[in-house]
Amino acid sequence: MAVTGQTALRHALRRCASCAGLVLQLGLVAGCPSFQQAPNTIWGAAGFVQLGEEKIYVHDRGKGPALLLIHGYGAAHDTWLPLLAELARDHRVLAVDLPGFGRSDKYAGDYSPSALADKLFQVLDRKGIKEAQLIAHSWGSSIALSMALQQPARVKSLTLISAWVYEEQLPPFLLWARAPWVGEILYTLFYKERLDDRMSLTFYDPDRFATPETVDNVRRMLDRPGAVAAALAAARGQRFKSFEARYRTLAHPVLLIWGRQDRVSRLQYGERLLGELRDARLVVVERCGHVPMFEQTWQVLRALRDFLSRTLVASAPPPPAASGPASLPGVRR
Numbered sequence: 001m002a003v004t005g006q007t008a009l010r011h012a013l014r015r016c017a018s019c020a021g022l023v024l025q026l027g028l029v030a031g032c033p034s035f036q037q038a039p040n041t042i043w044g045a046a047g048f049v050q051l052g053e054e055k056i057y058v059h060d061r062g063k064g065p066a067l068l069l070i071h072g073y074g075a076a077h078d079t080w081l082p083l084l085a086e087l088a089r090d091h092r093v094l095a096v097d098l099p100g101f102g103r104s105d106k107y108a109g110d111y112s113p114s115a116l117a118d119k120l121f122q123v124l125d126r127k128g129i130k131e132a133q134l135i136a137h138s139w140g141s142s143i144a145l146s147m148a149l150q151q152p153a154r155v156k157s158l159t160l161i162s163a164w165v166y167e168e169q170l171p172p173f174l175l176w177a178r179a180p181w182v183g184e185i186l187y188t189l190f191y192k193e194r195l196d197d198r199m200s201l202t203f204y205d206p207d208r209f210a211t212p213e214t215v216d217n218v219r220r221m222l223d224r225p226g227a228v229a230a231a232l233a234a235a236r237g238q239r240f241k242s243f244e245a246r247y248r249t250l251a252h253p254v255l256l257i258w259g260r261q262d263r264v265s266r267l268q269y270g271e272r273l274l275g276e277l278r279d280a281r282l283v284v285v286e287r288c289g290h291v292p293m294f295e296q297t298w299q300v301l302r303a304l305r306d307f308l309s310r311t312l313v314a315s316a317p318p319p320p321a322a323s324g325p326a327s328l329p330g331v332r333r
Contacts, residue, residue: 070143100227118150196210205289259291
């Protein structure tokens, strides 16, 4: 029996080695993802902020208190299109394409949440904005939290929608991608595959929102030079364990918005954040998946308007007769 077991083990190891070799050969044939090598001129110069040699696209509209909108992984500022016109009625709205995504440059570099947070502060500096209220979706929430931890005085409030900020949320694909060469092969072979299935998982009503046109738009975005390499670098930067414990230190008012039927970032993580943040409230949106801005636009806008207006009142200097600044009601369970 021992000999038989050893023989079986040797055969299994040979099969594993053969499979690994095949995957490696496929990866080499397909070519590893590479970053952008030269300036991208397809979009022209309008709307970009220059940070050294890197251009970052910012959709800037409206007047009033500043709102910085931060999209999620694999997305762009288009995530916020349903909200932009309404928010810009009484705010200055800056919807950014994060480095590596959308129209922004996709050069080699650090794509961790803390590094991207630093880039966004530089964008605010170029725009002459000293402080802003942050609205972030999914993985963008980790960048918003990093901004609040880095320079708390410049962040007036945070709205985190379907936040992706815990190590436990990372699927095996992203964890495997951390390994040298393994990540390159996985992203070369699979990152742009089955986009329709992945987008369907994102929505409560995929027939309405995960249309062939939408999938084609995403595919075109992923075909741009440097897009896959930047996505891999951003995936490798998702190491949340190192600063999860610091969420409890934040004193900012926080609005959490979650789709009840979110299958990407499940509601349990919103409830966990609610318990860990000092000054937070959670709004749960029914019949809604991972992108509430599209599926339940008006519910999101109502929650945002209420929160942003209360936050402005709470942060405004008190009138002479008042004993102190107003507080934000309803932020604890």
